[in-house]
Amino acid sequence: MIYWQLFLAFFRIGIFGFGGGPTMVPLFHTECVKKYKWVTEDDFADNLALGNALPGPIATKLAAYIGYRVKGWKGALVANIAVVLPVVVLMIALLGVIYQYKDAPGVYGMIQAIGPVIAVMTGVMTWEFLQKGWQGASSKTGISIALALSIVALVLLDLHPGIVVGIALLISFAYTTWSVRKRKKKDSEEGAA
Numbered sequence: 001m002i003y004w005q006l007f008l009a010f011f012r013i014g015i016f017g018f019g020g021g022p023t024m025v026p027l028f029h030t031e032c033v034k035k036y037k038w039v040t041e042d043d044f045a046d047n048l049a050l051g052n053a054l055p056g057p058i059a060t061k062l063a064a065y066i067g068y069r070v071k072g073w074k075g076a077l078v079a080n081i082a083v084v085l086p087v088v089v090l091m092i093a094l095l096g097v098i099y100q101y102k103d104a105p106g107v108y109g110m111i112q113a114i115g116p117v118i119a120v121m122t123g124v125m126t127w128e129f130l131q132k133g134w135q136g137a138s139s140k141t142g143i144s145i146a147l148a149l150s151i152v153a154l155v156l157l158d159l160h161p162g163i164v165v166g167i168a169l170l171i172s173f174a175y176t177t178w179s180v181r182k183r184k185k186k187d188s189e190e191g192a193a
Helices: 002-016 021-035 041-053 058-101 105-136 140-156 161-192
Strands: none
Touching (some): 002 021, 002 058, 021 041, 021 058, 021 105, 041 105, 105 140, 140 161
């Protein structure tokens, strides 16, 4: 039964994820965190960040991770097949139709209308992640600085998002390691006194 649920959930993501990764991430969140509760909000956010730092499409990375968490290697395989299958079939069908009717006003309008929907879905999910990160942050100043630097790096410096995520991961790792060592040193000094 769980394999069937995995297949259906990821198949739905593959069907409704028109536009690729940015539209699929909110669908992954809805299916895997909210509906089936296969992963927590924190796990999803962490693995989304890690997945964005790795090369390749985010859909297959998230499907493999969540499928593996649910049912091991077989779950990862089922989830990946389910998320890719509708994309392959629909791309072949849609490209045939679009190529044949590319100048028709209805097809052109459909293609133009999907852009704002994708932007809203991505914006809502970004806002939810920002709120969650803000609530769980130990340093609001640190989060504000990281947000501002990320915006500067992405918008003004036009750095690749993977590079920005990688830099953020390295800084977070270094800061966390430093603060843990500092705390251990303070605890050992207090224990010796």
